[in-house]
Amino acid sequence: MLGFLFPGQGTVRVGMGAWLRRKPVAAEVFAQADELFGQPISPLCAKGPLERLVATEHAQRAVTVCNLAALAVLRADGHEPGLVAGHSVGELSALYAAGVLDLAGTLRLVEIRSRLMAEVGVTGGMSAVMGLAVEEVEALVAEAATADEPLVVGLENAPGHVVVSGALPAIERLGKLASDARKIVPLQVSNAFHSPLMAPAVPGWREVVRAAPMAPPRVPVVPNVTAEPTVDLDVIREALIIQLTERVRWTETALRTTTTTLCVEVGDSKVLAGLSRGVGARCLSMSDPGTPRRLAQERGA
Template sequence: MLGYLFPGQGTVRIGMGAWLRRRPAARERLDRFDALLTRPISPLCARGPMERLVATEHAQVAVTACNLAALTVLEEEGYEPAVVAGHSVGELSALHAAGVLTFDDTVRLVGIRARLMAGVGETGGMRAVMGLPVEQVEDLAEAACAPGEPVVVGLENAPGHVVVSGALPALDRLAALATAATKIVALRVGNAFHSPLMAAAVPGWAEAVREAPMREPRVPVVPNVTGEPTTDLGTLREALIAQLTGRVLWTRTVTAIDAVAPGVEVGDSKVLAGLSRRAEARCLSMADPGTLRRLAKTVAA
């Protein structure tokens, strides 16, 4: 038994997916993904430039392509998940792994999500606040808000690793107030995701999600906005809509996954494995060349 964790757009880098293309089944999946797009994403993953790859309209598509190709590798090796979750846009990959979305519908929805979120325009940004409990960061965010300049906790990534999201002046005020933080890092993202500033993208996204064909999940899915495993299709659909402006409860999510089975980060990233360690949860990364061998030992144990 394994828990599948799918990374989100903050994990993109030039060269992503290269190891997947050495596996014939994964290469075929990447080629099929490209064929469903107006413009293939694989050349951008391979060669960049980075400023285009990190743009929202490309990053979400790129990470999903690698996630689904990595899933193919696990399928080829004979693995099946006991529970799944995805970080932010990774939730679409998780829903595909659980049988809720077809491959084609997953590709279509990630394209819609990326375009809608990119279309909001530059309204703000995101910063990781290190070394403080989430409750303290919530208080700092409340103090840093001003009329028309919101800032909220957007992601609870791990203990001592909280991401705030909001208007740039509010982020600057929060940084000035967070004198006890060990580090504050500006994230290389295009906007204030998982905050009220994404509200303009919600109507179009809600329409797309509600119209998308979905099937009952084969295994429990842990939505970002609840951190609780569920097999209720209505809950999953509404949670997918809510996460556009809602908080990603990732610490709670990995704890829920770890209670069921050891995790594996399904994609070309080591970010979620690192966050899981901070939360004292088990997780291997498929970006580590030795992971498939370790998975075999883990499952045997």
């Protein structure tokens, strides 16, 4: 059984999707996205500039179109998943792969999600804390946060790789407290995602998600906030809503992929493949043009 994993907005870079755009089935996805989005995303993926590409309203669209283009290449070769998950905004790509959303519905939700999150304004930031267990980071977060300057664990990416999210002064205090951390790396993101500071975006997002046409998934989906495989559409919908302010439990999600024979990071990124291998899952990445060939060999096609 194949597991498909879809990366999120932290994986954008100038030139992303280049080899995919040379494949007709993938190029068609880019063309459809350019038509459906308010403004074309393909030129920004190809040429930047980086400071514009990493902005929330562009980054989420860019990573999604690359995800869906990579999925189109896999499907053209006859590969379908038995389990899907997506990191942060990548969860929408996973829902498309599972048949919950159609292409237009997926792109519409991504565009609205990115706009709502961008409209919150810059209220904080995120930093990766390396070398500490999540329980240790949680204790530091509790000490560094205040009522007016919240701080939470936003992402559990892998053992010893935890991302905190919240007010910048609280992140600074945590940095001074975390003397045992191997290193603390500020992330190049525009806000404090997956934290209470995203709360202003939730009402509008809830309304849109609850009204969006969705079909029961053809395969189990592993939502970020539960890390439990499900085919319950009500659970999937609610998890998608609260994901804006809740923790991404990717370590547990990646562990779920160890139940699959093989997993593939479906997008132009190697980040999730690396994280998955860190918990013992076998994972290829569609950022490598040779992956479709290797996948066919692995599966005896």
